[in-house]
Amino acid sequence: MSVFQNAMRQLDTAAAVAKPDPSVLEALRHPKRILEVSFQVKMDDGSVRTFVGYRVQYDDSRGPFKGGVRFHQQTDLDEVKALSFWMAIKCAVVGVPFGGGKGGVTVDPKKLSSTELERLSRAYFRAIAPFVGENVDVPAPDVNTTPQIMAWFADEYARYASRQVPGVLTGKPLAVGGSKGRMSATGQGGLFVLDEHLKKEGTDPSSVTIAVQGFGNAGQHFARLAHERGYRIVAVSDSRGATVNPAGFDPQAIIEHKSRTGAVAGFVGGQDADPALILETDCRVIVPAALENQLTAENASRVKAKIVLELANGPTVPEADSIFTQHGVVVLPDVLSNAGGVAVSYFEWVQNRLGYYWGYDEVRQKLETLMKQAYA
Structure with a gap:
């Protein structure tokens, strides 16, 4: 059984208890938008390879799509659909004003040099840039992606938008608008x-x-x-x-x-x-x-x-x-x-929008309050 099929079975189990409106349940079975992109990357030996990437925008009824980007050799559309569905549920569980999204590239990043990884990261984000934005879809790190990769993404988006837009991504390095406490x-x-x-x-x-x-x-x-x-x-x-x-x-x-x-x-x-x-x-x-x-x-x-x-x-x-x-x-x-990541991503997004940044202790206290309220 596929990952997305398992996610839908979880939805059915939850629906049997919560008994939502049938129209809501039906809407949650289908992502709003699926983007599949292919792009070429020049390798260090001079050859050119084509890679396939995805961005699934599942639901934005509660706010901009939100979810990480993973680089993994087993990443495929089915997996990204499931992950974007879980992000929509997760954001609702902890009460942050985002919907669910997810992205990925089918690649083993451990087999790339640092320069190849940068070229791949930039090429992927150039391909999805027209479909994201600080009020539309806000990507973040996930498996095998790092604050440095978010910085490359942000730089590519700045070229696309002809201006700096720190709120288009979270999980960035502190020097380019990241939040204290995001890594942990x-x-x-x-x-x-x-x-x-x-x-x-x-x-x-x-x-x-x-x-x-x-x-x-x-x-x-x-x-x-x-x-x-x-x-x-x-x-x-x-x-x-x-x-x-x-x-x-x-x-x-x-x-x-x-x-x-x-x-x-x-x-x-x-x-x-x-x-x-x-x-x-x-x-x-x-x-x-x-x-x-x-x-x-x-x-x-x-x-x-x-x-x-x-x-x-x-x-x-x-x-x-x-x-x-x-x-x-x-x-x-x-x-x-695991909602602590998207919770502090929300804090980072808010700080980017306000242009005012909190200390580590304040971020930690806000996270503790949010997670304990969600557990209760």
């Missing part, structure tokens, strides 16, 4: 949700063990902040490997190790493990922070954790949800748990 926002927002849930249970963070699947931006910041909060991080994985230590370790040391080596495997403070089994770690909380469709009917019954904190988009398929319900496993869903 997804992980920080997820931690606020976990804190609230465990407080309701009466559980102290120091007694909670956590395994994190995916050690990119969201996974790294979540693990670091959770460790500082008193949680015990016992396992982390990335696309190349995994490291475990039942006694726990300091995620900052793993971050530094990965920065040096390019992978979490080989970390001296842990034992190498099979990354495919990270979600089956014996711990209280698992945090899928990588890609969609990670928890399935095949592996859900082997999950030992009692809480799933979804920092990735769509990591749990409906069949796995049913198994978790039967086994008493609580799923803190992606449309809430």
